Amino acid sequence: MEDKMEQMKELVNRLNEAGKAYYQENREIMSNFEYDALYDQLLELEKETGIVLSNSPSIHVGYEILSELPKVRHEKPMLSLDKTKEVPTLKDWLDSQDGLLSWKLDGLTIVLTYKEGKLFSAVTRGNGEYGEVITNNARVFKNIPLNITYKGDMVLRGEAVIKYSDFEKINAEIEDVEAKYKNPRNLCSGSVRQLNNEITANRKVHFFAFGLVSTAGDVEFHNSRKNQLLWLKSLGFDIVENKSVTEDNLEETVKWFAEHVAGNDFPSDGLVLTYDNISYGISLGTTAKFPRDSIAFKWVDEIRETTLKEIEWSASRTGLINPIAVFDPVELEGTTVSRASIHNISIMEALELGIGDTIQVYKANMIIPQIADNLTRSGFIDIPKVCPVCLHPAQVKQVNDVKALFCTNSECLAKKIKSFTHFVSRDAMNMEGLSEATIEKFIAKGMIHELADLFHLKKYKDEIVTMEGFGEKSYKNLISSIEKARSTTTAKFLYSLGIQNIGLSNAKLICREYKNQFNEIRNAEKERLLTIPGIGDVIADAFIWFFRNENNQIIIDDLLKEIQFEPSEVAEDDSVNLLEGKTFVITGSVEHYANRNELKEVIEQKGGKVTGSVTAKTDYLINNDNLSNSTKNKKAKELGIPVITEEEFIQMIQG
Numbered sequence: 001m002e003d004k005m006e007q008m009k010e011l012v013n014r015l016n017e018a019g020k021a022y023y024q025e026n027r028e029i030m031s032n033f034e035y036d037a038l039y040d041q042l043l044e045l046e047k048e049t050g051i052v053l054s055n056s057p058s059i060h061v062g063y064e065i066l067s068e069l070p071k072v073r074h075e076k077p078m079l080s081l082d083k084t085k086e087v088p089t090l091k092d093w094l095d096s097q098d099g100l101l102s103w104k105l106d107g108l109t110i111v112l113t114y115k116e117g118k119l120f121s122a123v124t125r126g127n128g129e130y131g132e133v134i135t136n137n138a139r140v141f142k143n144i145p146l147n148i149t150y151k152g153d154m155v156l157r158g159e160a161v162i163k164y165s166d167f168e169k170i171n172a173e174i175e176d177v178e179a180k181y182k183n184p185r186n187l188c189s190g191s192v193r194q195l196n197n198e199i200t201a202n203r204k205v206h207f208f209a210f211g212l213v214s215t216a217g218d219v220e221f222h223n224s225r226k227n228q229l230l231w232l233k234s235l236g237f238d239i240v241e242n243k244s245v246t247e248d249n250l251e252e253t254v255k256w257f258a259e260h261v262a263g264n265d266f267p268s269d270g271l272v273l274t275y276d277n278i279s280y281g282i283s284l285g286t287t288a289k290f291p292r293d294s295i296a297f298k299w300v301d302e303i304r305e306t307t308l309k310e311i312e313w314s315a316s317r318t319g320l321i322n323p324i325a326v327f328d329p330v331e332l333e334g335t336t337v338s339r340a341s342i343h344n345i346s347i348m349e350a351l352e353l354g355i356g357d358t359i360q361v362y363k364a365n366m367i368i369p370q371i372a373d374n375l376t377r378s379g380f381i382d383i384p385k386v387c388p389v390c391l392h393p394a395q396v397k398q399v400n401d402v403k404a405l406f407c408t409n410s411e412c413l414a415k416k417i418k419s420f421t422h423f424v425s426r427d428a429m430n431m432e433g434l435s436e437a438t439i440e441k442f443i444a445k446g447m448i449h450e451l452a453d454l455f456h457l458k459k460y461k462d463e464i465v466t467m468e469g470f471g472e473k474s475y476k477n478l479i480s481s482i483e484k485a486r487s488t489t490t491a492k493f494l495y496s497l498g499i500q501n502i503g504l505s506n507a508k509l510i511c512r513e514y515k516n517q518f519n520e521i522r523n524a525e526k527e528r529l530l531t532i533p534g535i536g537d538v539i540a541d542a543f544i545w546f547f548r549n550e551n552n553q554i555i556i557d558d559l560l561k562e563i564q565f566e567p568s569e570v571a572e573d574d575s576v577n578l579l580e581g582k583t584f585v586i587t588g589s590v591e592h593y594a595n596r597n598e599l600k601e602v603i604e605q606k607g608g609k610v611t612g613s614v615t616a617k618t619d620y621l622i623n624n625d626n627l628s629n630s631t632k633n634k635k636a637k638e639l640g641i642p643v644i645t646e647e648e649f650i651q652m653i654q655g
C-alpha cells in the first residue's frame, strides 16, 4: 500500500509537471502518448487503492492559469471529457439514444459570448473555472462572425485550431529551437494566448463551433443538439464536421472517420460522441471532471516495432541541424512510413537511440510519425562533428532545456541558399523568377556571394540567358522584378534579413516602435525592444547579436547602397520635426519620389520649408545632377550652400 502511495505521488508530480508545461507554456516535455500512458497508470492505482490525491490530474481540468491575460470566471464550468478507446464501450454508452459523432478537434477550447448581435467576449477554458479573456485575438480568427443576426444573449463553445498545412509554414518561420512548436495544438495555444493580436492574425487560426451553451430562450431547437449546431451554422459559424448515429451505425461511422482522418487538414485527436437529446444529457449531470452527456473516443495508436537504420541530419537556414530517424519501412494507419523527426538532441538522448535499436513507432493523431519508445536503448549515436552540408565544424548548443546541433559556418551552402530564398520571397523583397533551384545555380556559378550581389546580376546577362530554363524573356522579367524590389518598406527589408524569430509581423512591430528609422533599428537596445509586445529575452538577444555581427554589418551596408525605403513610409513618420527651421530648394528631376511636389510634401511634413529660389537663407539645394550648371546650382556654389542628392536627403531624414 505504501508503495502504491509513493507511486501515485510520483505519477501525480510527473503528470502535473507535464500539464503545467502543456497548458501554461504551450510546451511538451513528454509526448501525449507517454502522458496518456502515465495517466492510465494513475487511474488504475486510484481505482485499486480507492484514494485520489487532492492534486491529482484525474480530478482537475487543465492547469492553474498564469499568464498576463485578464481572467474571468466561467458562467458554467468548462470540463474535460471522459475517454475510451473501445468501440463497444462507446456503443454501450450510447445505448438506444440518438447520438452525434464529431471530430475531437485538437486545439484550444474557446467560449464565445454574443450580445445584441455582436461578439462580446472570447475566453479560453483555462482551469475550467477561470479562463483567459482573448476577445481581441478571437476577432482576428479567420472565420468568426463578428456580427450575427440573432440579437439575444448567446454563449457557444468551440475549438480554435491551426491547419497542418499552415503549421508547417508558420513553424518554419520560427527559427529558435526552443520556440519551435511540436504540433499545431501548441502553436495554436501559443498564438491565441498572448497579448498581441497581430501575431494571432498571422497564425491563421480557425474556429469550429461544437456546442451551444445558452440563448435568450427564444429559439426552438426541438430538444436536439444537431438542430443547435445547424442553427449556429445558419448564423455564419463554421461547425465541427459531425454525423448522426445510433447504436446500429455507430461502428461504421467510426470507421468512416478513421478512414478520413488522414485527409483532414485540421488536427484532431479522436472523436466526440454526444447525446442528441439535450434535456436527457443535462439531466445526467457531471462528475468533478467530466460532463455525462458526452464521451471522447481516442484512436488506439497503431504501434509497430522496427529497426533504426540511421540518423539523417537535416540542416536549415539558421544553421540548426536536426536529427531524423530512418528505420525499416512499416505500415502505419494505411501508409508506409520510414522516417520520423526526433526534433532535437535532447529527445534523441532521452530515447537513448542507437543504430540497430528496436524502436516502436506510431502516428501521433494518426498523422505525424513519432518514436514512442526505444526497446533496446543502446545509446550510441555519433553526433556529427561537421555540418553535413558544408563540412565546417558543427557544434552542440544548449538553450535552456533543449540541446541542439548547429553549423558554425555562416557561409554554409544550405544556410546561404535558404537565406537567399528567404530574401527574395514574396513577403520579403518579392523578387520573382528566383526559385530555390535558380539561386543554387547562381551561387554555384559564383554570380552571387552575398545578398547585395542579386542587384548586379545584369553583369552576367550572357551567361544567364543561355542557362537551362532561361531565355531572353525570363531574364528581362527577372531583372525588372529585381529593379522593382529596390524600393521597399523598412519592415519588409528587416524581415528579409532572416533574423531568428523575426517574421513579418515582428518586423512590423519593431519598425513601428522605431518609426521606420532603420539606423535606429540596427542599433536597437534591449530595454526598448522588450517593450514591444511579443519580443522577449531570447528574440531581443538574437536580434542585437545579429546586428553586432561584423559580417552582418557589411552585408547590410552593401544592401543599403542598393535599396531605398518607400518615400510614403518616410512621410508616415510624423513624430519628429526633423527638418524644423530648414529651408530647401529642389531642382532637376527626382527619382525616388513621384514628382518634386511629393518631395516637397515630405519636407513640409517634417517641419521644413521649400522655396523657389536659392538665397542666403537656403539650407540645402536638392539636385541629383551634381555637375549641373543651372542658375540655382551656380548660386548655391557662390553662397556655399550644400547641394545634396535625393538619396542623401533620404538618408538625412532616416537619421
Ligand SMILES: NC(=O)c1ccc[n+]([C@@H]2O[C@H](COP(=O)([O-])OP(=O)(O)OC[C@H]3O[C@@H](n4cnc5c(N)ncnc54)[C@H](O)[C@@H]3O)[C@@H](O)[C@H]2O)c1
Pocket (backbone or CB within 6 Å): 018, 019, 022, 023, 027, 028, 029, 030, 031, 032, 033, 035, 036, 061, 062, 078, 079, 080, 081, 102, 103, 104, 105, 106, 109, 159, 210, 240, 272, 294, 296
Ligand atoms: N504531452 C503532455 O505533456 C500533455 C500534458 C497534458 C495534457 N496532454 C494531453 O491532453 C489530454 C487531456 O487534455 P484535456 O483534458 O485538456 O482535454 P481532452 O483531450 O480530454 O479534450 C476534452 C476537450 O476537447 C474539446 N473538444 C474538441 N472537440 C470537441 C467536440 N467536437 N465536441 C466536444 N468537445 C470537443 C472540449 O473542449 C473538451 O474540453 C491528454 O490526453 C493528453 O493527450 C498532454
Ligand SMILES: [Zn+2]
Pocket (backbone or CB within 6 Å): 387, 388, 389, 390, 391, 392, 407, 408, 409, 412, 413, 414
Ligand atoms: Zn554547414
